Amino acid sequence: MATINPNKDFTLARNPTGQLQFTDSDGIVFDNVYLVRAFPISAPDEGLSIISKEGHELAWISNLVDMPIQLKELIEAELAQREFMPEILRINQVSSFATPSMWDVWTNKGSTQLILKAEDQIWRLKNNRILITDKNGVNFMINNIEQLDKHSRKLLDRFL
């Protein structure tokens, strides 16, 4: 799909129920649309798709940076509401080095606990990044192992 010029090709707004409302170039209105990033982990700002509630793509935004400021703010607010991938800043404590193990962590979203079901729920990504999926399906991210403090790194190392 070619890059879309938002003001001409579509409009995005909030309807009274708080849902996103998409209007395409022909004036057809789609309620309750949602936004998804194509590469939420490897390239969050590149490639964003507007999906109808039936699951079909309505528009493709190849780069968020090029968007008009108002639209960008709306999109970012919406994504902040939808996306939930706390970044682990510190691992305070783990209940055991054998899985399942309960971790006490500080994240950029506050402190919480997660349950690691098995070691293979820890994914090593490129550039020292790590993705941890907890028992309930919440994804936690570690942006750079090297930047973790020594204590956290030591604990984490036992699982890698």
Added chain:
Amino acid sequence: MNSKILHLTPSSRLLPNFWQSIVQSHLENAEELKAWLEINLDEQLHFTEHLLLITNRRLVYFCPDKTHADIPNVSVYEYAYQPDLKLLQHDHAGVYRLELFEHNLRIASWCYTLTSDTSSARFIKQFEQQCTSFITGKPVPAEATEPCPKCRYPLTAEQDECPQCSSEIDTPPSTWTLFRLWRFAKPYQWQLLAGFLLMLASTAATLVPPYLTIPLMDKVLIPYQNGVPIDTDLVALLLGGLLGSALLAWSLGWSKTYILALVSERIGADLRTITYDHLLKLSLEYFGGKRTGDLMARIGSESDRICVFLSLHLLDFATDVLMIIMTAAILVSINPELALVTLLPLPFIAWMIHIVRDKLRTGFEKIDRVWSEVSNVLADTIPGIRVVKAFAQEARESSRFREANQHNLAVNDRINKIWSLFSPSVTLLTEIGLLLVWAFGIWQISKDEISVGILTAFLAYISRFYTRLDSMSRIVSVTQKAASGAKRIFDILDHVSSVPEPSNPVHLDKVSGKIEIRSAGFRYGNRTVIKDLNLTIEPGEMIGLVGHSGSGKSTLVNLMCRFYDVSTGSISLDGVNIRSLPISEYRRNIGLVLQEPFLFFGSIAENIAYGKPDATRAEIIAAARAAHAHEFILRLPHGYDSLVGERGHGLSGGERQRISIARALLIDPRILILDEATASVDTETEKEIQKALDNLVHGRTTIAIAHRLSTLHKANRLVVMDQGQIVEIGNHDELMASEGAYYRLYQAQARNVDTDLDDVISNETIANKEASA
């Protein structure tokens, strides 16, 4: 205000202490708490602790202000029940969101993640019931409680997950894993006892020779140096004793090693088969999350490592410990002071072993993981070799393997750094120990406290056991290795199948084939795939399941086969919940043809008879004929005896498909499930198979999934699925008349026979646009 209202029904969960007083002070008189939900995320998705309550009058939201930590300042929002109040829930990537609507206007929304015992589906149900009851004034209908399918623990209305089962899963395996191997050793306890006694005896026998050196030195050699002639009788007796004890030690040692090796080999074999049996019983969910190479490594090499540990290292270690104890006893009985000096370095060495043990354990666990990594690369690449070659990615795969190996090397290098320091240090301590004994011994001799013979005996004893200490120290690493291996095996054994066998199985004598699906819901991990699905299939009815790719057709079939269990709702066969039927008995009633046919290594006949190994040749041929496989099988060089490979190499996709159809037909099932059974055959063959199927379908409950709608002309009813829900049910004519989703699918295919259903979707969108423009 009374506090009784804070307790729900006796068996349900209690409100956390923190909330008790806050909630109490906000409830009105005679207001009853019905359900609660911890809301652990705020609007910005930061972790917090909020609470949502359902009472018999309203919905209350408590939101403590954290800025004044000492005075909990709680904001309370309340929503009294009224018509038009609606609570909706949806989830995305592990975050659940509850939205409260009033006249279709969203007035509030809350986010939370699942914690161990939240269950929002029930919460919403409670809300609806309380709300309705408040408005209509009718009491809430009593709810039937279902026991936990796993352990039969009675579950209350708001529990989705059994607290007993889930807490079991959350506790990590204990560190004393190796002792759990006793379960496997128990059947051999008598052999083990015999082996142990032999070990005692043989160790004792090896300790005789140094003892005989005392009289040899003191009564023969030293008197001779002082001019006394040698007493040949005594010498012969002593030398005879030396030879005798050596021979005794040899034969006892031989039988001990033999018996114990035999036993440990058997323990290893049992461990392997039991683990494999258990693995086979686990649900598809488990296999979905595990990699083949890892599982292979666990069952294959880890169990072997444990076996070697038991038969070799543990045996040696036990012998050594026995020897040390016996030697210590002998030494003390000869001369306590010298014995004390001799044994002095022992605690040091023990301490050192302890230190290194901790460092090595993590390392060895790591090596295991890296090792599975290596086998994972193999298990990934070898089955996918065609893809690798087709895209000319040999170099990349090779570098992936090299990388895994490199990782292995790096981890090993780190461990070896500690490890290589360890052995020389033990040797050094040994030498220092010997030095101590020499010095103290000479001093004692000079004071005439001991004889030369005693010193030689001491030196003979300790040089033995110090050398053993060196090899004993190796037990540290091998124990750690075996323990981590055992842990990984017990990880499999401890895994409770998410599709458990019923504890009170119900047996169905004659299955008529009526299937009822009641408000079934299912998710893969955090992804909801089936939502509130209801369907009743009459005995002998043929259902055609259609819908675009990814709409959940195969998933529904997986649920019907009980490869997975529904997360909510139920599926029953002839009125009996399939969870209470013994799994293999239930599946015997199902003939399944999968989207991706899999053939095992073996002959074609064996593959067809897979579900019924005692089938006669005539039966096999009849099934093959029915599946229109007979002719092509006869064209193969060895007919029905032709070998087909692991992934059915040497057969085309359509041929494999037909063999798997024959396999399903042979067991003469009451229920036939065809998941794209004719997807990979040409139109001609498909027509033939179709004819065969049409006869076979007769009288059986059949669920057929097909993209090509024309293949479903025999279906009594067509079920159209979209996004995990049924959107339409009816026969061809009805659905065509209603001009709904099916009509559009059909039109698209009629226009272009080759159209895939995926294309239909875009057509659909276009149609929408055309309509509204």
